Amino acid sequence: MTSDYSLSDVLERLYENQEALETALMELTLQVEEQGAREVGGNVRGALETMRENAGHIKQGLARLKKLDIG
Numbered sequence: 001m002t003s004d005y006s007l008s009d010v011l012e013r014l015y016e017n018q019e020a021l022e023t024a025l026m027e028l029t030l031q032v033e034e035q036g037a038r039e040v041g042g043n044v045r046g047a048l049e050t051m052r053e054n055a056g057h058i059k060q061g062l063a064r065l066k067k068l069d070i071g
Contacts, residue, residue: 008065015058022051 025048033041 008062011058011062011065015055015062018051018055018058022048022055 025044029041029044029048032044
């Protein structure tokens with residue numbers, strides 16, 4: 001049985017934080033774009049896309065850690 005501070009638990013929480021930051025950034029991006037800063041919005045959307053691409057790899061790694069019961 002894993003502890004509350006196992007590697008997989010800590011990484012899962014970091015992943016959840018990443019998702020929360022992504023959501024918050026998108027909300028801010030929508031506000032900025034409504035105020036006319038389209039270039040800034042585009043730059044943030046590019047960064048968010050990178051976060052979304054990496055999220056899949058992170059989730060797969062977490063699943064493997066949990067399956068192996070490592071951490």
